[in-house]
Ligand SMILES: Nc1ncnc2c1ncn2[C@@H]1O[C@H](COP(=O)(O)OP(=O)(O)OP(=O)(O)O)[C@@H](O)[C@H]1O
């Protein structure tokens with residue numbers, strides 16, 4: 284009443300009572316969320332400046348093109364970089380189509396029964412399995428080969444790039460499938476109905492509408508999965524990628540090592556120079572992962588649309 | 591009181607004929623369902639449908655004439671969309687749906703063992719209650735059906751002709767590359783109609799095609815229907831009684847009441863149904879005295 288009488292109107296449009304309280308809460312929530320974001324950014328920036336300060340000087344063409352060495356200033360990333368590129372290439376080529384295919388089958392083609400539900404549930408569980416377990420699996424099945432009652436179900440590959448790529452593919456498949464399934468679900472059913480009502484087959488509907496509509500979401504999953512595979516160390520050490528490689532990888536059937544393993548290796552050595560190498564290696568690895576993800580982001584933005 | 595309870599199966603018709611108002615409402619009045627004359631496009635026989643345990647249609651039987659507009663009217667939730675979706679087998683996509691009875695398209699059983707739903711949907715097109723253009727260009731929206739069906743002719747010409755017939759061409763002709771989603775709601779619905787007719791179906795099912803349109807666009811669509819009906823069979827669901835009266839040749843009134851879900855109450859030539867309804871429930875509904 285009092286607020287109203289000031290202007291002569293029988294009501295006020297200023298925030299009072301309930302509205303004022305709700306608005307205060309709303310403004311507060313904004314700051315809480317902002318602080319949460321800033322905390323993450325701060326930690327990241329702190330770590331990055333630490334690494335960059337230590338390793339920046341060491342970055343050079345020589346560092347990228349030298350084989351590993353016992354002398355810190357001679358040692359470089361050449362073999363681990365090549366091994367890593369081969370490995371990531373193989374993982375992406377195997378994992379992405381497999382994940383999208385599985386997700387499309389589960390969401391669009393599989394009958395909706397308890398078995399499909401069970402498979403779906405298990406995939407979600409697999410996403411939480413620690414990478415070292417995948418490493419042990421990779422060692423037992425891909426590296427050593429898998430025999431059952433005298434029948435070779437899987438040939439022995441040895442500690443090769445292919446064995447590593449298969450292991451990492453298994454490791455990132457669950458999260459990529461889950462992300463893809465969720466992305467496919469986001470495509471509105473009315474689009475599916477519209478396509479089918481025009482006499483498109485199920486496959487035509489999937490190919491022309493479901494897949495393009497789901498690609499942005501799928502790419503988000505792929506980005507997360509690539510980031511995980513790119514930095515993976517434990518599983519690869521398990522399958523024997525902790526190796527001294529002084530040659531250039533030219534095929535999937537060679538032994539290999541990767542940048543994260545090389546970095547890990549350097550951090551275990553006592554000399555200060557190797558710590559600097561490790562920091563420089565981290566900068567290179569981060570740049571590479573950002574580069575890979577940029578490609579995924581470009582694909583995602585190309586397909587981005589709103590319904 | 592006691593004389594209204596009658597469990598003898600044959601009695602319903604007789605009692606209704608006697609003119610008592612206490613007849614059980616479960617069955618259609620005799621004479622309330624008229625068989626149209628001329629060529630029949632779709633025959634529905636004793637169709638019942640369940641969504642899981644829930645019944646949505648009960649014993650619907652009707653014959654839909656070829657190259658005529660047939661309107662389905664009735665209160666919300668009485669099963670109009672469900673019936674429409676049976677005709678081009680869109681209900682196949684809902685896993686819980688169970689169907690009893692039969693549907694014939696020019697004498698061929700639509701649910702026969704070797705019938706391919708894709709072929710059915712190519713011949714029996716559909717426009718949905720909510721506009722659902724694809725997130726592609728206007729051109730691609732219209733051309734999609736032709737492309738997936740392996741159309742060999744001149745695509746540009748087909749797109750233009752379809753957009754013209756859907757009364758959308760003038761508004762979009764300079765902008766065919768624009769996304770279908772960038773159109774207004776009413777334009778989107780006309781795009782969906784253009785998309786459906788580009789497929790050159792025999793039958794077009796329209797589920798409230800004008801619910802998102804202004805009166806002018808609505809009239810355009812109605813004109814289009816009158817135009818299309820020279821070549822096509824059209825079945826339209828509408829909540830707009832005037833529209834049903836204006837545009838349709840035959841009208842079917844459906845109803846869900848306490849006893850029966852999704853029943854066909856009355857069906858006949860539109861003029862007769864609106865001027866001299868044979869069932870009291872039809873009369874109540876069209877005069878706005880319902881629910
Ligand atoms: N996918 C579904 N699953 C379960 N029940 C459904 C489904 N679709 C419709 N129904 C039910 O079937 C009945 C008939 O629905 P329908 O959509 O055919 O009604 P309608 O006559 O088209 O109504 P409206 O005029 O509001 O569009 C309703 O009771 C509805 O709840």
Ligand SMILES: [Mg+2]
Nearest residue numbers: 670671719797
């Ligand atoms: Mg409806």
